[in-house]
Amino acid sequence: MTLIGVDDTDSRSRGMCTTFLATQIAAALDDAPQACYLVRLHPAVKHKTRGNAAVAIPTNTDVSDAFSIATSIIEKHAVIDDPATHPGLVIASHSTDEIPPIVSDYSRQAMRKHKSLEASTTIINTQGYTVRGWKTGRGRIGALAAIGAPAAFPDTTFEYITYRDPSQIGTPRDVDLDSVFTAAEASYPDTWDTIDREEREAVCVPNTPGPVLYGIRGESPTAVKELSDAIDSEPITASMLFRTNQGTDAHLHDGSVGSLSNDTAYRVTGTVSTPPVTKPGGHVFFSITHNEHSLDCVAFEPTKRFRHHVRNLKQGDRITVCGEVTDKTLKLEKFAVRDLTTTTKTVPVCNKCGSTMESAGASQGYRCRDCNTTAPEKTTQPLPRTLSPGWYEVPPCARRHIAKPLVRGGFDAPIHPEH
Numbered sequence: 001m002t003l004i005g006v007d008d009t010d011s012r013s014r015g016m017c018t019t020f021l022a023t024q025i026a027a028a029l030d031d032a033p034q035a036c037y038l039v040r041l042h043p044a045v046k047h048k049t050r051g052n053a054a055v056a057i058p059t060n061t062d063v064s065d066a067f068s069i070a071t072s073i074i075e076k077h078a079v080i081d082d083p084a085t086h087p088g089l090v091i092a093s094h095s096t097d098e099i100p101p102i103v104s105d106y107s108r109q110a111m112r113k114h115k116s117l118e119a120s121t122t123i124i125n126t127q128g129y130t131v132r133g134w135k136t137g138r139g140r141i142g143a144l145a146a147i148g149a150p151a152a153f154p155d156t157t158f159e160y161i162t163y164r165d166p167s168q169i170g171t172p173r174d175v176d177l178d179s180v181f182t183a184a185e186a187s188y189p190d191t192w193d194t195i196d197r198e199e200r201e202a203v204c205v206p207n208t209p210g211p212v213l214y215g216i217r218g219e220s221p222t223a224v225k226e227l228s229d230a231i232d233s234e235p236i237t238a239s240m241l242f243r244t245n246q247g248t249d250a251h252l253h254d255g256s257v258g259s260l261s262n263d264t265a266y267r268v269t270g271t272v273s274t275p276p277v278t279k280p281g282g283h284v285f286f287s288i289t290h291n292e293h294s295l296d297c298v299a300f301e302p303t304k305r306f307r308h309h310v311r312n313l314k315q316g317d318r319i320t321v322c323g324e325v326t327d328k329t330l331k332l333e334k335f336a337v338r339d340l341t342t343t344t345k346t347v348p349v350c351n352k353c354g355s356t357m358e359s360a361g362a363s364q365g366y367r368c369r370d371c372n373t374t375a376p377e378k379t380t381q382p383l384p385r386t387l388s389p390g391w392y393e394v395p396p397c398a399r400r401h402i403a404k405p406l407v408r409g410g411f412d413a414p415i416h417p418e419h
């Protein structure tokens with residue numbers, strides 16, 4: 001068996017796509033594989049390719065033939081003249097069942113932090129893999145990570161990606177939205193993030209230029225293919241089933257406030273210490289504290305209705321937040337309410353005249369000057385809450401590839417899924 005790893009062949013501006021290139025390689029092999037592996041790598045890498053995806057293609061073709069086929073497809077289709085594109089190709093002479101632990105460890109690390117080209121070269125050489133890089137060859141990092149990925153991520157989901165006729169690329173995509181919505185509703189939750197019901201958006205259809213017509217994500221090959229078959233659209237010229245680490249939260253570390261690194265994604269628990277504030281642009285900010293350390297959190301405007309839940313947080317609520325920390329601010333993907341503040345303290349009201357009392361001086365309690373009534377301290381009042389304990393998430397229209405939809409289950413509290 002042979003595994004072909006490919007990365008960094010796409011162009012942000014011109015919309016090539018590494019999954020399409022993998023589909024082209026697969027089609028050129030004598031034994032077209034049933035499925036390829038699509039791995040989403042460290043989301044915070046600054047020079048990342050779009051969506052930071054790399055692909056591994058399994059085949060029975062021998063290494064030297066696989067190398068020449070993959071090389072010719074990359075040179076034909078990769079956007080090598082884009083200044084930001086540095087393709088890499090790594091070929092292993094083993095199957096996905098024989099991935100060495102050092103390679104799967106590398107893939108797990110590449111998911112969570114940026115890897116150097118030197119580190120990948122060392123492993124490529126010691127494993128005797130065949131390698132080729134174009135320009136800086138930075139894509140070798142992701143290509144090696146793709147080789148190890150099938151063994152690195154125990155939680156697996158599927159995406160069935162369909163591609164447009166090349167002559168149509170650049171024109172508006174012709175996908176019948178009614179058929180997408182009907183099929184997606186029938187298939188949910190075996191498939192997810194196909195549509196956003198509230199935004200009336202077909203999330204499966206990309207907005208960017210490029211060869212992808214739509215991509216259907218879900219729990220099984222059958223579920224994603226059946227949903228795809230139920231969609232009416234312009235002609236599909238190619239398609240590929242991918243096993244992936246998408247929708248698994250593989251990027252999240254357990255962390256604690258006060259010891260978090262930038263450009264890393266975390267799951268962190270603390271107490272809301274400043275109330276949510278909506279700033280210009282519609283972004284909602286608040287802070288949490290834990291052991292006298294503080295962390296700023298933000299729900300950006302594109303997270304849409306998720307911000308309603310964020311705005312309903314109150315000081316004293318104990319929550320777990322998930323997302324990537326950049327510039328010392330956690331960009332919220334989901335949060336769990338652990339304990340809600342259910343009371344609030346207010347200045348007492350005079351029981352004779354009904355007006356609000358005034359402070360009688362430091363530690364002197366409160367009094368009404370007109371009636372000479374007093375109260376020793378603030379009054380405890382029930383605080384009505386609209387949030388419930390459990391997990392809240394951004395809607396499908398704002399989901400990152402790697403983030404796990406709540407509907408997939410396995411969370412440590414009740415869930416409030418968005419659909």
Ligand code: ZN
Binds near residue numbers: 351354372
């Ligand atoms: Zn009074």
